[in-house]
Amino acid sequence: MSSSESQCSTTYTSPSTPGSATITGTYSGDSTHSSSPGASSLTFGGGTSGGITVTANRIQASYWDPCFATTCSFGTGPGTTMFFALCSDASCLNVLQTGFADEHGFTFSGLNPSTTYYVLPDDCNSCHGSAHNVVFSHWGDGSTVRPLAATAGSRLDAWYSCTNNCA
Incomplete structure (x- = not known):
């Protein structure tokens, strides 16, 4: 990757049972911006269906x-x-x-x-x-x-x- 290219990636895995899931993201940075990791969580309650x-x-x-x-x-x-x-x-x-x-x-x-x-x-x-x-x-x-x-x-x-x- 050249110094002017950057990458942003995210990962999400759905939990198989009710609980918390985390979404993680990473920005690799470029010649102007520094790299940056991040994470966010959400609660998965199992839901209802009909x-x-x-x-x-x-x-x-x-x-x-x-x-x-x-x-x-x-x-x-x-x-x-x-x-x-x-x-x-x-x-x-x-x-x-x-x-x-x-x-x-x-x-x-x-x-x-x-x-x-x-x-x-x-x-x-x-x-x-x-x-x-x-x-x-x-x-x-x-x-x-x-x-x-x-x-x-x-x-x-x-x-x-x-x-x-x-x-």
């Missing part, structure tokens, strides 16, 4: 309305919702968020994209003061696991049936 969306759907049967929502693709319903919990552990002892969903869905938001969460669909026993129970039957993929492991970006469709004097 959420987990859950829906509650009724298994079609002659003894009840086709929807929880007042309207859905199957027809009409009473305008009710089902309770869901988002947990950090498979036994659901640490509940992070809760929400209510019908066929139109509910989204648990602000989730870390690298974390596995667990979604628990709740049953409704003696629903709304009646003798019947609305109980979780299965997920959209046929699985009956409760709670179900999921990551940000997932959509989980829960299907429910009615027991105990539903007619």
Whole structure:
């Protein structure tokens, strides 16, 4: 390199886990300006990416309305919702968020994209003061696991049936 040429370089490495990252830069200097190193740090918090969306759907049967929502693709319903919990552990002892969903869905938001969460669909026993129970039957993929492991970006469709004097 001649005395009139200079170089400026920067380096950044993204951290693989939440924490601090450093950007370093170096100016080699030239015949007029002296060399100069520099550094700056930034905090990387892991970020959030979308959420987990859950829906509650009724298994079609002659003894009840086709929807929880007042309207859905199957027809009409009473305008009710089902309770869901988002947990950090498979036994659901640490509940992070809760929400209510019908066929139109509910989204648990602000989730870390690298974390596995667990979604628990709740049953409704003696629903709304009646003798019947609305109980979780299965997920959209046929699985009956409760709670179900999921990551940000997932959509989980829960299907429910009615027991105990539903007619």
